[in-house]
Amino acid sequence: MLENIRQIHNPIIRTFTTASIAFSAVTILSGILLGFTHPKDKSASQIGVYSSLLGTGCGAIFGLLLTSNSSQQKAKQQICDTKIWKDWRNFVVVRKVKESEEITSFYLQSEDKEEIPNFQPGQFLTIKLDIPGQDKPVIRTYSLSDYPEPCNYYRLSIKREPAPKGFDVPPGVASNFMHDYIREGSVIPAKAPNGKFVLDVNKPMTAVLISNGVGITPMISMAKAATRLNPNRSIWFVHGTRDGQFHAFRDEVLEITQQNPNLNVHFRYSRPLLKDEGKYHSMGYVDAALIKELVQQEAEYFLCGSPTFMQSIMDGLKESGVPGNRILFESFGKPMKVASEKITAAVNIGNDVEQAEIVFTKSGKTLNWKQGDGSILEFAEANKISPPFSCRVGICGTCMCKIRGGEVAYQEEPSAEIDEGSVLICVSQPGSSRVVLDI
Secondary structure, rough: OOOOOHOOOOOOHHHHHHHHHHHHHHHHHHHHHHHHHOOHHHHHHHHHHHEEEEHHHHHHHHHHHHHHHHHHHHHHHHHHHHHHOOOOEEEEEEEEEEOOEEEHHHEEEEOOOOOOOOOOOOOEEEEEEEEOOOOOOEEEEEEEEOEEEOOOOOEEEOOOOOOOOOOOOOOOHHHHHHHHHHHOOEEEEEEEOOOOOOOOOOOOOEEEEEEEHHHHHHHHHHHHHHHHHHOOOOEEEEEOOOOOOHOHHHHHHHHHHOOOOOOEEEEOOOOOHHHHOOOEEEOOOOOOOHHHHHHOOOOOEEEEOOOOOOOOOOHHHHOOOOOOHHHHEOOOOOOOOOOOOOOOOOOOOOOOEEEEEEOOOOOOEEEEEEEOOOHHHHHHOOOOOOOOOOOOOOOOOOEEEEEEEEEEEEEEOOOOOOOOOOOEEEEEEEOOOEEEEOO
């Protein structure tokens, strides 16, 4: 009943309602009691009247208190809602810190000075960069590498991506632009934190955070969140890198261990230098054998790093009997080979459609797709349509669009959250002979 009363938004009506309920309740109760105890006493009826009036007054006061409390809760909810934003919001780079030979951190605060929402440890931020020489803004997705409390900034720690050896491919456009041209005071549009690769700090089971290279970034966020919110949970932090020059956040991770006796750390260097003596625990590459040696209890495993690194550890853990649902990973590179356990409603996995008509409503184009034309995103780009995208592997959700007709078939199970009536075009192809998309 109390919750029903709260639903009455008009304070006058709410107060009158609570007063009426109180009047009725007190009148009935006093009538029953007085009827049994003083059936012929006239003064007893006066006591009943006074009791009813007193009950009515108390009910009215209670109604007013509910009004006040409801207003406060509504105001508080409105404040929370203002933290979450749709589309893009401008952030200012307030600090730029070199963490290693390859990785630099960028501290972002909202340009409008308004509050920003906290995030789940392990989530990422999608940013948009206007890079000279590019015909459209470049959108990229980076893991949040810190867990500040209170949350008054976001930190992105970005690895400079060189040109791949043996390929005639330019170096990473976005990462090099961030390193070379973004300064303190630069403004970067960003979307709200997102992603499903998150640590539930309240779980009792041991969590094993396994990374190499720049894959360390979400693990720091997870370790800090666990330390602040549930320091009783056992955590293993296992990280691999080449040597001390390429080891970002070493001191920061060790500082967390001083605050959390249940955080166990193991650093493994593949090619340590003489001056690295005492900075690492073992030599070689992080692999499943090392994890089995370190972790003797049941655990859930979080992987982030190069695709080959994660695939190797994932295969090794599964061979040792670890269930697939206790192995979680984050990869913004090529898709990992994992068995799909769930299928999004009204969407197929795999594809039997040989050809289809795709209607791009916003672009005003109707085009014929056939097997071999790739994903819908690739097909759109080949026909001079430029939808937004970032990861190209179904993780970030940047390419999500409304589907107005037909179905799509996912080649890889997307991990991004997909709005009802929407699809991701980076990992899908037509799943019916005609598809209508808001692109």
